[in-house]
Amino acid sequence: GEDVEQSLFLSVREGDSSVINCTYTDSSSTYLYWYKQEPGAGLQLLTYIFSNMDMKQDQRLTVLLNKKDKHLSLRIADTQTGDSAIYFCAENGGSQGNLIFGKGTKLSVKP
Amino acid sequence: KAGVTQTPRYLIKTRGQQVTLSCSPISGHRSVSWYQQTPGQGLQFLFEYFSETQRNKGNFPGRFSGRQFSNSRSEMNVSTLELGDSALYLCASSLQPSGRAVGTDTQYFGPGTRLTVL
Numbered sequence: 001g002e003d004v005e006q007s008l009f010l011s012v013r014e015g016d017s018s019v020i021n022c023t024y025t026d027s028s029s030t031y032l033y034w035y036k037q038e039p040g041a042g043l044q045l046l047t048y049i050f051s052n053m054d055m056k057q058d059q060r061l062t063v064l065l066n067k068k069d070k071h072l073s074l075r076i077a078d079t080q081t082g083d084s085a086i087y088f089c090a091e092n093g094g095s096q097g098n099l100i101f102g103k104g105t106k107l108s109v110k111p
Numbered sequence: 112k113a114g115v116t117q118t119p120r121y122l123i124k125t126r127g128q129q130v131t132l133s134c135s136p137i138s139g140h141r142s143v144s145w146y147q148q149t150p151g152q153g154l155q156f157l158f159e160y161f162s163e164t165q166r167n168k169g170n171f172p173g174r175f176s177g178r179q180f181s182n183s184r185s186e187m188n189v190s191t192l193e194l195g196d197s198a199l200y201l202c203a204s205s206l207q208p209s210g211r212a213v214g215t216d217t218q219y220f221g222p223g224t225r226l227t228v229l
Contacts, residue, residue: 031213035220042115042201042220050214088154092217097210098144098167099218103153 006102026093115221136204
């Protein structure tokens with residue numbers, strides 16, 4: 001069935017790079033997304049990648065996609081305290097066209 | 112352009128009561144999807160409305176229902192509340208139905224309604 005897995009926690013120091021990983025099972029997914037959720041807020045779309053790409057860079061964010069292994073990662077360069085949040089990986093392979101989300105990775109950035 | 116708005120932001124109810132949550136999509140968006148977010152289950156899809164018609168429904172009991180109005184605003188209703196219904200309910204809107212809402216035309220989320228059932 002459809003499933004998206006992420007590690008639950010990541011802790012980094014300010015200025016370091018953060019890498020958040022995600023694996024998914026649905027090979028029919030055409031788009032994969034990263035959303036950010038800050039405390040008390042909804043989900044904010046950060047970036048996305050089309051399945052025929054293997055890398056996408058957007059300012060401090062780099063998305064890598066290994067379609068063969070069904071592995072997606074989000075790298076945040078020069079991580080800041082304002083990047084502390086929960087990051088969700090999602091794919092659009094839901095049987096009803098809906099997004100399927102991982103459980104989220106809580107990123108803590110220490111000064 | 113204003114984002115997705117949800118009202119109320121916080122709600123406290125008791126078991127057995129019913130509740131109605133409201134979502135106003137981004138102007139021009141005709142698709143509204145609802146998700147339930149809990150610490151244990153994460154984000155789970157409830158249902159989607161497009162042009163006042165329910166297109167898709169997730170695996171939730173019939174106590175969960177919704178509707179969409181001609182101005183694309185949507186409401187979801189939960190009847191006979193249970194303790195396990197305590198969650199953050201998120202609404203997301205898109206121009207196209209979810210199956211065609213891809214790339215930058217994907218779903219955009221509101222801040223959610225935090226429902227606590229006592």
